[in-house]
Amino acid sequence: MHFLLLFSRQGRLRLQKWFTPTPEREKKKIIRDMTAMVLARKPKTCNFLHWMDLKVVYKRYASLFFCLAIDDQENELLALEILHRYVELLDKYFGNVCELDIIFNFEKAYFILDEFLIGGEVQETSKQTVARCIEASDMLQEVNVFNVLSTLACC
Amino acid sequence: MSPSVRLQEMIRVIRSARTQGEERGVIQRECAAIRAQFRQADNGGRSHNLAKLLYVHMLGYPAHFGQMECVRLIASPRYNEKRVGYLGAMMLLDENQDASLLITNSIKNDLAHSSQYVQSLALCTLACMGSAEMCRDLAPEIDRLLRASSSYIKKKATLCAVHIVRKVPELGELFTPAARALLAEKNHGVLHGAVILITELCERNAQTLVQFREAVPELVHIMRGLVTSGYSPEHTVAGISDPFLQVRILRLLRILGRNNDTASDAMNDLLAQVATNTDSSKTAGSAVLYETVLTVMDIKSESGLRVLAVNILGRFLLNNDRNIRYISMTSLQKIVSTDHNAVQRHRGTIVDCLKDQDASVKRRALELSLALVSAINIRSMMKELLLFLSTCPPELKSHAASGIFNAAERYSPSQRWHIDTILHVLITAGADVRDETVPNLIQLITNASQLHCYTVHKLYRALVADISQQPLVQVACWCIGEYGDSLLQGDCEETEPIQVTEDDILDALETVLQSHMSSPATRGFALTATMKLSTRITENVDRIRSIVSIYGSCMDVELQQRAVEYNALFKKYDHMRAAVLEKMPVMDRSSMGQTNGESGGGGVQELEPTKPKQPEMMVAPQPASQVGGGEGGGGHGF
Numbered sequence: 001m002h003f004l005l006l007f008s009r010q011g012r013l014r015l016q017k018w019f020t021p022t023p024e025r026e027k028k029k030i031i032r033d034m035t036a037m038v039l040a041r042k043p044k045t046c047n048f049l050h051w052m053d054l055k056v057v058y059k060r061y062a063s064l065f066f067c068l069a070i071d072d073q074e075n076e077l078l079a080l081e082i083l084h085r086y087v088e089l090l091d092k093y094f095g096n097v098c099e100l101d102i103i104f105n106f107e108k109a110y111f112i113l114d115e116f117l118i119g120g121e122v123q124e125t126s127k128q129t130v131a132r133c134i135e136a137s138d139m140l141q142e143v144n145v146f147n148v149l150s151t152l153a154c155c
Numbered sequence: 156m157s158p159s160v161r162l163q164e165m166i167r168v169i170r171s172a173r174t175q176g177e178e179r180g181v182i183q184r185e186c187a188a189i190r191a192q193f194r195q196a197d198n199g200g201r202s203h204n205l206a207k208l209l210y211v212h213m214l215g216y217p218a219h220f221g222q223m224e225c226v227r228l229i230a231s232p233r234y235n236e237k238r239v240g241y242l243g244a245m246m247l248l249d250e251n252q253d254a255s256l257l258i259t260n261s262i263k264n265d266l267a268h269s270s271q272y273v274q275s276l277a278l279c280t281l282a283c284m285g286s287a288e289m290c291r292d293l294a295p296e297i298d299r300l301l302r303a304s305s306s307y308i309k310k311k312a313t314l315c316a317v318h319i320v321r322k323v324p325e326l327g328e329l330f331t332p333a334a335r336a337l338l339a340e341k342n343h344g345v346l347h348g349a350v351i352l353i354t355e356l357c358e359r360n361a362q363t364l365v366q367f368r369e370a371v372p373e374l375v376h377i378m379r380g381l382v383t384s385g386y387s388p389e390h391t392v393a394g395i396s397d398p399f400l401q402v403r404i405l406r407l408l409r410i411l412g413r414n415n416d417t418a419s420d421a422m423n424d425l426l427a428q429v430a431t432n433t434d435s436s437k438t439a440g441s442a443v444l445y446e447t448v449l450t451v452m453d454i455k456s457e458s459g460l461r462v463l464a465v466n467i468l469g470r471f472l473l474n475n476d477r478n479i480r481y482i483s484m485t486s487l488q489k490i491v492s493t494d495h496n497a498v499q500r501h502r503g504t505i506v507d508c509l510k511d512q513d514a515s516v517k518r519r520a521l522e523l524s525l526a527l528v529s530a531i532n533i534r535s536m537m538k539e540l541l542l543f544l545s546t547c548p549p550e551l552k553s554h555a556a557s558g559i560f561n562a563a564e565r566y567s568p569s570q571r572w573h574i575d576t577i578l579h580v581l582i583t584a585g586a587d588v589r590d591e592t593v594p595n596l597i598q599l600i601t602n603a604s605q606l607h608c609y610t611v612h613k614l615y616r617a618l619v620a621d622i623s624q625q626p627l628v629q630v631a632c633w634c635i636g637e638y639g640d641s642l643l644q645g646d647c648e649e650t651e652p653i654q655v656t657e658d659d660i661l662d663a664l665e666t667v668l669q670s671h672m673s674s675p676a677t678r679g680f681a682l683t684a685t686m687k688l689s690t691r692i693t694e695n696v697d698r699i700r701s702i703v704s705i706y707g708s709c710m711d712v713e714l715q716q717r718a719v720e721y722n723a724l725f726k727k728y729d730h731m732r733a734a735v736l737e738k739m740p741v742m743d744r745s746s747m748g749q750t751n752g753e754s755g756g757g758g759v760q761e762l763e764p765t766k767p768k769q770p771e772m773m774v775a776p777q778p779a780s781q782v783g784g785g786e787g788g789g790g791h792g793f
Contacts, residue, residue: 013213021249021284028215045513046481075449077442077482078402081392084438103170104163106213107206110242119282119318121351123310124344125399126389133307137238137272144234 019120202239250286313348393437412454419455465497484519585624636684
């Protein structure tokens with residue numbers, strides 16, 4: 001996988017994950033191109049596009065477009081499943097996830113993604129395991145924050 | 156006020172900005188505040204400030220001043236600060252930034268941390284943005300983690316190793332033994348990572364590939380277990396047991412079985428089993444079947460298995476899901492040359508897909524249909540293709556037209572059929588054909604001497620009906636110029652007789668000359684055709700003379716030149732007119748020096764007839780060479 005983008009119907013970027021080193025300017029250009037291409041697609045077309053030498057798999061969930069760029073030899077149908085799995089994970093975490101959840105809790109969206117994909121590959125194929133790991137990390141974070149606050153309170 | 160609310164508060168404020176300018180103002184203020192905070196000592200809110208900066212970065216604003224803060228936060232002992240620090244590193248730092256090297260030491264320490272969640276952060280970041288140097292530094296650590304740690308860490312370490320191998324292929328040797336051992340793992344996450352790692356190693360190193368061929372039975376065993384296992388709440392997706400893992404194993408098997416009979420034999424039964432037992436009603440199952448088909452076609456599989464694979468693709472063509480139809484056609488396209496007969500069996504379904512709603516599916520169907528045309532099915536296929544041409548989206552018209560021409564060229568059952576087909580294309584999609592179509596068609600027509608009468612009748616009818624399609628008009632003008640006498644005769648056994656008078660013909664040509672729809676090249680054709688008719692018709696030669704003299708003062712230089720020359724032909728060289736405007740000989744393609752594929756450079760192309768006599772006559776009388784030397788020889792050629 002080369003990159004994963006989430007953007008709204010108005011083309012506002014909500015999440016970007018790059019799996020190959022890309023200069024900042026090129027990232028901006030790619031985001032512009034992808035957004036333009038995907039938003040221009042008619043509703044009843046298939047979910048696959050060709051762009052440069054990559055295959056782009058995209059799917060719309062509510063008001064967000066999920067867009068994944070994969071190599072020529074990767075399996076597009078599986079890429080659709082990967083996108084779907086990520087949406088399910090977000091849904092489980094936020095409970096009926098919507099775009100606002102991802103806007104106001106973008107760092108959590110990234111944390112969830114980082115428990116599901118690493119280095120452009122799927123790291124865990126079990127939904128429950130990913131969910132459990134996120135929960136545990138969150139717990140650890142709460143404990144940490146509590147400790148920090150109590151330290152500050154003592155000063 | 157709890158720190159995280161400050162982040163959400165900022166997001167709210169930014170979103171409520173009504174204009175781009177207002178948003179920029181808000182963000183500038185926030186960034187200034189964040190910068191100030193970064194310079195201060197630790198105040199417990201560092202992670203939230205960085206998170207704010209990351210949000211601002213996502214909106215597209217510069218955030219490079221946060222890089223050092225990331226480095227600092229990563230080195231913090233607090234988990235929440237590390238978490239945001241590493242996130243920042245993945246978003247703001249990549250291997251091209253100098254600051255990225257500064258975190259190498261922190262990563263190294265965190266890889267050995269007591270908490271697996273901290274280790275996980277380090278592994279994730281290394282796999283995301285680790286440079287070659289960092290990878291070299293930390294590879295031994297990763298290898299250690301591969302061998303002795305919890306499943307949670309092992310699966311991440313495996314993918315980290317994948318990243319390292321991609322960045323520094325020589326390090327592949329370091330990971331090979333561990334990778335082999337990981338195949339024995341039961342944990343799906345680790346197994347999945349192991350299969351990816353082995354795939355990477357085999358793709359980069361031929362010896363490793365040979366080594367891992369021995370693992371084929373093990374892989375087959377794992378795969379079989381997945382296919383036959385029942386429902387598992389952890390891994391089942393739409394009735395398929397861990398499709399992610401299945402697809403990766405199939406891909407690895409593909410690489411191992413390629414060009415190797417033994418390995419391919421060992422996986423034959425398994426592939427047949429997967430192909431027959433996988434339910435393809437949902438995407439997950441289709442993904443597995445698709446990967447199976449790709450594997451079967453790429454390894455040395457038995458013919459029975461190949462047919463099974465092609466049949467799966469054929470079934471996909473009938474699927475309701477357009478993604479699956481699209482995938483099927485892409486795959487069929489790849490194998491149509493090697494397994495032509497197997498794909499031919501699905502020709503009917505493919506041709507039906509020409510009528511699909513989806514433009515991508517239509518395009519694929521067109522390419523496949525063109526690949527499937529053969530001498531046997533040419534007539535029925537051409538009917539479908541011509542029907543498609545009349546209704547297809549404009550971006551496909553040109554491709555379809557040239558495909559039809561190529562097919563007609565190779566397989567036409569008769570010359571008349573060939574000419575009819577080309578005419579049909581010119582009428583339907585005349586604007587989208589390539590330039591060399593016109594000379595090619597003319598050459599074809601001259602070769603079909605017994606069809607001259609038929610052709611000129613058809614073309615005349617088409618011309619009278621519609622003069623907007625330039626290639627059609629050009630060919631029609633040329634033919635009328637050449638074979639106008641057949642047109643006047645009125646009867647032709649192959650088509651309905653019509654009464655055409657000389658005035659009718661000249662009217663048609665004049666309409667073309669005067670129409671604003673005609674391109675300059677087309678008018679050139681029309682003018683020359685008019686001139687040629689002066690030797691084919693008997694009564695209206697004066698009319699031709701007057702047309703020609705009018706164009707002697709035409710603004711278009713080409714037309715003017717022609718008109719002037721033709722005028723001269725009437726006035727001073729009337730005795731040569733008949734010989735100059737004789738019928739063109741049959742054109743041999745090789746003598747034209749062009750083939751179907753090369754560009755003719757526009758409709759008005761020089762055509763050298765094979766008669767040597769003409770040039771001699773033109774050269775002999777001195778003034779004649781001023782008449783654009785080679786009229787009827789090389790000159791304008793028409």
